[in-house]
Each structure stands twice: as structure tokens, then as C-alpha cells.
Amino acid sequence: MDTGTHLVMGLALGGLATLDPVVAGSAATATSVMVGTIVGSQAPDVDTVLKLKNNAVYIRNHRGITHSIPAVLLWPIAITAVIYPFFPEANLLHLWLWTFLAVFLHVFVDIFNAYGTQALRPFSSKWIALGVINTFDPYIFGLHVLGIIIWMLGGHPGYTFLTLYIILVFYYFVRFFTQRKVMKEVRALIPNATDIIISPTMKFHQWRIAVMNNNQFFVGRAHNNDVTIIDQFNRVKVPSSPVIAAAKKDENLSAFLSFSPVYRWEVDEYDNYYEVKFIDLRYRSKDHYPFVAVVQLDQELNIVTSYTGWIFSEEKLRKKLEIIPN
Template structure:
């Protein structure tokens, strides 16, 4: 996207006629389209830090305003003759487009911080959308073999806009069908997949959670769970003090929970219902406590089998 934006910037007369500005804008557009995801480095610390903060403050309103200024300042040190306003403008567009695109996938972002901590996730485009990616690659190839970048990327972005409207219409149509098919629906969470006509569904109704998918507009429910309120108990309060579970709860909008008692500990498990895969729910938070409700160990993240989860928990220090 950054490369595509840099190509589109050649339509700006100041950019196209000034070499330093042109080079700086290309770098700025790429950097702007990448820098909000600098928080990915938190993955190196632990999953809890990553889940709680990824696409949070780095995608917020203050960050969107500050990132272009920071990048422009740095690039101005390298390209002294570059026109500052054009450099800032195209870098700013790169940052804005990044955050805008993130709003439309199922993971979402806290784009309205500090005014709202709510996650905005419209579920229109997959986190990695092969069609979106391919359209950009085609544009870059055309440019590389001698095509004019301005008209090429106007066409690319025009196709992308049409694609977005098609996906929005599909999403809205699916929501309408779900409300007709299932009773007392309160909230619908739609997660697009890499397949154009397939969507994952997590539906909150008055008394139940429904998990399923939709293929070619046909809705299929795989699992139905009774909707239960979390008990106000000392066990739950103790478990929620854990960093991993707290991070999970700050991110997940629809989940179920389980408790189990073993010979030497109690286990509390929270299961995100959005990501069913081959009958398994891989995104979880698990807390193990002793009988005095002291936390022994915990984990949150993606685990695709019970065996791997057990290994992960056994590996963690007591």
C-alpha cells in the first residue's frame, strides 16, 4: 500500500518535478503505511502485552497526528531540499489509510482513543485479503514494467473502493439474513476469511451464543452455547487479577468460560467464540490457581489443540 501510495503521489506536481521530494515522499508513504504496527514488537515481551496494546495507542487519534510529524522530521534531515508540506501530506495519508483499512477487518483497532476505548472492527475485509493484495501487486508490476504510476494507481485505488462497497453490501445482506433466521439476536460479529464468499459468525442472542459460518449467503450454525453471566465469586475475581486473562477480556467481545477442579489446582478458562477452526476454539485465556486462590500460572494466545495447550501450561514456571 505504501508503494502504491508513493506511485499515486507522482500526480502531485511538486512531487513529480522535484527529485528530493519524490524520493522522500516514497519513503514517507511506505513508512507512514507501516509505522502504526510498530507495536508488534510487544510480541517479543509476551502475548498479554501484545493483545492489550496491539492496534491500540499506536492507531489512536494522537498517534495518527504525531506519526507523520515524526517521519517528516526524520526524512527532512536526510532530504534537506524536500518540500515539507508535500512530504508531510503523503506520509499523513499513508498513516490514515493504514488505520482506515484496519477498521474494516475483524481484528479491528482502537482508532478513537482517547475519546473511546472501544474496539472498532467492521468485519468487511480479511486481515490478509488476497484480492486486496493481488490488486496492489498488479499495479506495482505494471509500474515496474514501464506503466505510468499515476493513472495505474488511480485505477488500483478505484478498484479497491468498488471492492469495499461490494464487501460492505455482502456483510449487510448477511446481517439481515441472520436476524431473520435466528431469534432475539443482540449482536452479530462477522469475520471474513480469505475466501470471498465465506464468513465466520459469532452471534450473541438473548439466551444463547451461536457460532457458525456463511458460505455463498447460506448460514450454518455449528455450536450453540447457553449464555451465562460470569458468577461473582472469589475464584473469578482472583483469576481476573491475572495479566493474561485481563488482556484477553480487554480484547474479546464474545466468549464463554469454564472452570475445572483438579487434585492440586483449579483452572479457569475463557474461550473466544470468534475464531472456530475445525471444531476447535484456538484463542483462549487459561488461569490455574491453587486452592487458596493464588495464581500458579496462566496463558493467553492461539493454541490449536488441547495437547499443545497442556504442554504450554506445563512449561510455564509455577
């Protein structure tokens, strides 16, 4: 989920904690738990700072080790150890329990996005991405904001957020059911599909679709379970040419390939350089595929410049390639 949603979830857990008699009976415990749930709800995304280094490092590592099983266990211990000295009268066990719940819930809800997490590390490096909830879901965020407003107006925070989470459990089941219906329609339309990726959008009834069979890629969308195929490409195996082999040594392209499960590729030769482009097919938006990796190489196949990330126009892509140092 996005940072704002994780923040309101941390506040909501702090309110829910008032149903815990130990928390409700101690001002120090209640305050420390609120701090713990807010910090715990944000902690796994500390790896966002990797974006300051470059997109390649960010793509390869975001929601990786910081969302792993060891991290879920260690974050609450570290956060509790920092908070507790400021609230020595707080109940240490309950501070840790509610902080742990905040960290666990952060990682758990991220699994439902299309981006996913490596939540099973170190046992598996596989990305778990169920693709039923958009990274920013206005209904989830809005319900949390509504709950916070009710709390501010004098409503009981515990019962308010307990009701909210019961509603959200039902909402998640509805999203799963809706995605399954879209999946069924896609299979009926493309019966020989080998891989189907259905990604949510911010609109409840709209989904992005990327499909592969042995020979083709299909890109489409679904609205109210009505599936429309928008683009269709022949599936051409990436060749083992010297140009491609040299481009794959680039960290930007390597990061892209470690993350993207469905893409097409292009190789263009110009007067004094080659350009290799890989295009992720999952995120089509306004007739454009914004998530790409591009590598430019000279005639001796030395990497000159490269870029990976989200780009929404050819002009901006050219500017990115110009400003990246050789």
C-alpha cells in the same frame, strides 16, 4: 491489515504521489515521499514489538495508542523530521502530506478488519471493527502486487494506482453489501438475537458468525449468504465465585476479557489445582476455538500459571502452561 499489505500500500501511495506536480517535478521530493509513504504505512504497527514481552500486553495494547488520533497526527511529523535532513532539496510540505496520508490510510483500513482499532482515542477507548475485510485479503494484496508489476514494466505509476484505488473503493462497497446480506439472513434465522458478529475470512464468499441472545450463544458460518449454525451453547453468566475472582486478577485473563466480546467459560477442579478457561467464540476453525485464556490456581487460589493467545491443540496449550514461569 497484515504487514505485507501495509508495505505494498506504502509503495502504491509512493507511486500515486507522482500525480502530484510538486512530487513529479523534483527527484528529491519523489524519493523522500516514497520513503515517507513506506515508513508511514508501517509506523502504527510499531506496537507489534510488545509481543516480545508477552501476549497479554500485546492484546491489550496492539492497535491502541499507536493508532489513535494523536498518533495519526504525530507519526507524520516525526517521520518527516527524520527523512527531511537526508533530502534537504525536497518540498517539506508535500513530504509531510503524503506521509500523513500513508499513516492515515494504515489506521483507516485497519478499521475494516474484525480486530479493529482504538482509532478514536483519546475521546473513546471503544474498539472500532467493521468486520468486512480480512486481516489478509488476497484480492487487495494481489491488486497491489499487480500494480507494482505494471509499474516495473513501464506503466505510469500514478494512473496505475489511481485506477487500482477506484477498483478497491468499489470492492469495499461490495464487501459491505455482502456482509449486510449475511446479517439479514442471520436475523431471519435467529430473530431474537441481541448481538451479531460477522467476521470475514480469506475466502470471498465465506464468513464466520457468532450470535448472542438472552439465553444462548450460536456459532456458525455463511457461504454465499447461506447461513449454517454449527455450535450452540447455553449462555451462563460468569459467577462471582472465589475461584473466578482470583483468576480475573491474572493479566492474561484480564487482557482476554478486555478484547473479547463473546466467549464461554469453564472451571475445572483437579486434585491439587483449579483451571479456569475462557474461550472466544468468534474464530472457530476446523472444529476448534483457538483463541483462549487459561489460568491455573492452587488450592489457596494463588495463580500458578496462565496463558492467553492463539492455540490450535490441547497438547500445545499444555506445553504453553508448563513453560510460563510461576
